[in-house]
Amino acid sequence: MDINIYDLYNKMEQDSIMLSFKGNVTSELLTSILQIMESKMEKLNEPNRIKKKVYNILVEALQNLYHHLDKQPDSAPQGHNTVIFMIGKTSEAYSIFTGNYIANVNAVKLRSRLEKINSLEPEELKAYYKEVLNNGMMSDKGGGGLGMIDIARKSGQRLDFDFQKVDEEFSFYSLNINIPQ
Amino acid sequence: MENLVIEGSPKTPTIKFSPEEGKLLIQGRSIPENSIDFYKPLVDSLEEYTGNVKDTTSVDIVLEYFNTSSSKCILDVFKKLEKINEAGGGVTINWHYEEDDEDMLEAGEDYQAIINIPFKMVEIEEED
Numbered sequence: 450m451d452i453n454i455y456d457l458y459n460k461m462e463q464d465s466i467m468l469s470f471k472g473n474v475t476s477e478l479l480t481s482i483l484q485i486m487e488s489k490m491e492k493l494n495e496p497n498r499i500k501k502k503v504y505n506i507l508v509e510a511l512q513n514l515y516h517h518l519d520k521q522p523d524s525a526p527q528g529h530n531t532v533i534f535m536i537g538k539t540s541e542a543y544s545i546f547t548g549n550y551i552a553n554v555n556a557v558k559l560r561s562r563l564e565k566i567n568s569l570e571p572e573e574l575k576a577y578y579k580e581v582l583n584n585g586m587m588s589d590k591g592g593g594g595l596g597m598i599d600i601a602r603k604s605g606q607r608l609d610f611d612f613q614k615v616d617e618e619f620s621f622y623s624l625n626i627n628i629p630q
Numbered sequence: 631m632e633n634l635v636i637e638g639s640p641k642t643p644t645i646k647f648s649p650e651e652g653k654l655l656i657q658g659r660s661i662p663e664n665s666i667d668f669y670k671p672l673v674d675s676l677e678e679y680t681g682n683v684k685d686t687t688s689v690d691i692v693l694e695y696f697n698t699s700s701s702k703c704i705l706d707v708f709k710k711l712e713k714i715n716e717a718g719g720g721v722t723i724n725w726h727y728e729e730d731d732e733d734m735l736e737a738g739e740d741y742q743a744i745i746n747i748p749f750k751m752v753e754i755e756e757e758d
Contacts (some may be wrong), residue, residue, distance in 0.1 A: 476663055480640060483661075498730045501695070505733065508661050508697045515663055575740070582705055583744050595698035603733055 461535075469535040474515045482511065486536065493538075503543050503628055506603050507536070509596045510545050510626060522552050522618075529619065543628040551622045556612050559622065566597055567607045574602050604628050631682065634675045642668050643693065647675055652684030652719070656707075657692040660700040669703035676710035683719035687711070692726040692754075693734070701737075708745045715747050726752045 461469060467489060470482070486507060490500045514532045521529060529550040537544040551559065569577055578598045601608055609625040631649035638644035643658035654676075662668050689711060696704065708723070715721040723745075725738035735751060742749040 479663070484640070496730070497728065498732070501728075501731055502733065505695060505697075508695065512661075512663055512697060512699065575736075579740050579744060582701060582740065595701060599698050599701075 465537045465539045467536050467538055469533075471533040472531050474511070474518065474532055476515070479511050479515060483507065499543075499628075499630060502603055503545075506600050506626060506628060507545060509600050510534070510547050510624070513596050514547055514549055517549050517551070520552075520555060521550070524618065525550065525552070540630070542630055545626040545628070546623070547626075548621060548623040550615070550619050551612070553614070553618060553620055556620045556622060560610075560612060562594070563597060563608050563610050566601050569601075571602070571605070574598060578602060600626055631675070631678060634671060636671065645672055647672060647679075649675070649679050649682070649684070652687040654687070654689045655692070656704075657690070659694050660696040660704070662697075662699065665697070665700040665703045669700075669707065673703075673706055673710060676707065676714065679719075680710065680714050680717055683714055683717050685718070686720040686722075687714055689721060689723045690726065691723065691738075694728075696737075705741065705744065708741055708747070712745055712747055721747050722750060723747055724750045724752050726754050728754050 468482070468485065470478075483504070487500075487504060490503065495503075511534065514534065517532070518530055532547065532549040534548070535544075535546045537546070566574070566577075578595065581594050581598060597608065604626055606627050606629070609627065611623045612620045613623070614620045633649070634645065634647040636642070636645040638658040641659060641662045643656050643660045646655040646657075647653070656672075660668075691704075711719075711721050711723065725741070727734035727738060738749065738751055
């Protein structure tokens with residue numbers, strides 16, 4: 450393995466990354482990450498409004514990664530269960546980056562949902578949230594398709610996503626959430 | 631009916647339901663990965679209460695954070711409260727939000743638009 454950890458560190462420093470993780474996501478990990486981010490924002494004296502927005506969006510983004518593992522087909526290679534996420538902060542905005550493998554069949558559905566969300570204006574997004582909230586459909590964990598709508602609403606930004614095709618069965622899905630200060 | 635008390639945790643809120651007093655409190659954070667299991671005891675208790683309501687039922691929702699996994703469960707709780715209200719339970723919902731937390735106020739307004747029970751938006755002043 451030929452990795453220069455100092456180069457990697459400098460790259461992250463330049464990109465204003467506060468925290469990064471690659472590996473398997475567990476409930477305990479999410480609890481720790483949320484606690485770390487909460488205390489970091491506390492130390493930075495962020496306004497309550499920003500702290501809450503970032504925390505809320507982080508919960509949704511990380512829980513998406515967590516639940517995503519349930520949806521992996523059995524044929525998925527072991528490594529496809531690992532995910533990556535990074536949290537960055539500049540003077541203008543917080544950024545949350547997530548990445549995970551996704552089966553191509555699911556990628557098609559996800560892409561169309563994300564495109565629909567991006568096509569809506571704030572008032573339409575609010576109406577859509579209420580419609581999905583009230584449609585009676587619930588996944589066995591709760592949610593049922595509200596997470597991405599909530600992220601788009603709270604960040605007030607279009608969702609910036611990408612699907613990179615890896616092979617015939619899988620793509621790598623990346624999401625970059627920007628939360629203006 | 632017995633009281634229902636669930637102590638809060640870093641990811642789940644405190645729940646206190648007193649059928650004798652007609653009072654329900656949900657307070658804290660509701661961000662579990664799986665919220666259906668967490669809310670089931672409350673939904674079941676409210677179901678039982680529907681058959682034996684008090685004249686007034688006062689509900690306080692004092693949430694600091696909640697995730698979308700909880701939001702459908704909270705709607706289920708409100709739908710049970712709607713039934714309780716129809717059964718003569720005189721339900722009022724006090725939705726508390728911190729003064730600069732527009733997202734939490736808006737979340738309360740979303741529920742208010744869906745649920746046919748009087749909502750009162752209560753602003754909590756910031757401590758610091």
